Amino acid sequence: MKGEILKDKRILLGITGSIAAYKILLLIRDLRKAGAEVKVVMTPSAVEFITPLSVSTLSNNEVFHRISDGESWSNHVELGLWADIFVIAPCTANTLASMCTGRCDNMLLACYLSARCPVMAAPAMDLDMWAHPTTKRNIFQLEKDGVEIINVGYGELASGLTGNGRMAEPEKILRNIVVSLAHKQATFSGKKVLVTAGPTYESIDPVRFIGNWSSGRMGVSIAEAFFLHGAEVHLIAGPVQHFPEYEDIKVHSVVSAKEMYDKAVELWPEMDVGILAAAVADYTPGQYFEEKVKKKGGEWSIQLDRTKDIAHQLGKAKINNQILVGFALETSDEIKNAKSKLKKKNFDWIVLNSLNDQGAGFGHLTNKVTFLHANGKKELFDLKSKNEVALDIVMETEKRLQ
Structure with missing residues (x-):
């Protein structure tokens, strides 16, 4: 059923600098397998965790990680208008804060500020960062702004600690994308x-x-x-x-x-x-036996009601x-x-x-x-x-x- 929803949909993925970035390669593969077109924008720190070449190979599209490479200019407005949905995963505490304040110092944030489609973010950070009051305020503000936050998971973190802060698994992110896109044409809304x-x-x-x-x-x-x-x-x-x-x-x-x-x-x-x-x-059965009925000689008949x-x-x-x-x-x-x-x-x-x-x-x-x-x-x-x-x-x- 995912295929029917995702076929020919335009998915813009934003990848930030987190160890969880490698998991997004699996998400790109599954989106492409379901028939979606995928374009990816990365922050400068994200390229230290996964290479643009890997992402480009799986998405079958150019990867954007600089506003300008010295010879050409990447049009963030065009990307923001192109997408049916913009998914930022993993989304670090730094990027969450920048999204809240309107800070725009990289290609991903420029796309966020120009996007007219639904925006979804899957945070990833250490447990103390996730629990910090500043992060909670930022999450609250982003949800108020209409950003869908995919809640973090519980487990072992890159720091060696165990707790909340893990990015949601690619399967869950994919399900949220499907639901968001499907509900844009919700013919049974209110039913x-x-x-x-x-x-x-x-x-x-x-x-x-x-x-x-x-x-x-x-x-x-x-x-x-x-x-x-x-x-x-x-x-x-x-x-x-x-x-x-x-x-x-x-x-x-x-x-x-x-x-x-x-x-x-x-x-x-x-x-x-x-x-x-x-x-x-x-x-x-017309009668329920409170204890297991033991096998006996001869036949056993049960009345059925x-x-x-x-x-x-x-x-x-x-x-x-x-x-x-x-x-x-x-x-x-x-x-x-x-x-x-x-x-x-x-x-x-x-x-x-x-x-x-x-x-x-x-x-x-x-x-x-x-x-x-x-x-x-x-x-x-x-x-x-x-x-x-x-x-x-x-x-x-x-x-x-x-």
Whole structure:
């Protein structure tokens, strides 16, 4: 999904003089791999930690570290206007202070003062510098000025001390870039979206349960896609194998079908959209054994009781301005069964996938789906990544809201 957001975006990176500068080579590589165009401006002290040649080779662009090299002049205004986002990482205490005061004695600061795009900074410094009241005032002022500060991490520092002050890892900086760029075109801004994901486990005794093979990957992809389009996302996740990359997605972890039902019913009245992608158990053991059941001779039968139907309850409570989307995983009579579910649950449309399609269903990075709409319309899609399927669901939901 990062690729869809970053493709052809113009990223201006600013590198300052910190030992953490070497990590930015990994960030440049990942940005380029995702299809972004990257230009880099460095402070004079930054070139003592990594070479402009290394940065230029990875970015496939000229690196700017002098306003003038004696023969030509580097146009900082042009760079500031070119960028979709300006990311300063690592950002030293010295550069933070200069940004606050408007000091402009190098190419990076000149770009900062002329940038019209969003600006993001990932500080890096020793723990006492990070904790100093001056640094805290500077951070406060920069955030007030609209600069997004990517918080430092905790760990071993170049001084040998351990504490807060480490630059955020390149993976986290990349996620923040993706979120910032995605939210510039936030089509779901102000909307609340409920997504269910993964299996439910129905306990028999302390060590045994009834479950299924769902990993939760499809539901998590849907949650991330709506979040990147500006929605406030609530993900009700069973015992999933995958969790969202983005911290602002509100994850409600549950285990059983009853827990998922209770949380979904609680949240639904405040939601604009519901996407029910979880593989919820239809039956749960009628009796829970407090201690492990020992193996005995002969057969053992367990009574199974019907679980509460989340989709039916949400469909029943749905009001005119809400959109409810279901999933149907079938092994036979796919269209017939999905259409029946679509009507019974009062879905606006249903996403059908079949275990008979290679690469679809549980345990795959891909899925092959069909959208069945309440008005009878049917849309068939080719085999795609689950991220791409999630985007198709977002686009269809956007059309419905419009």
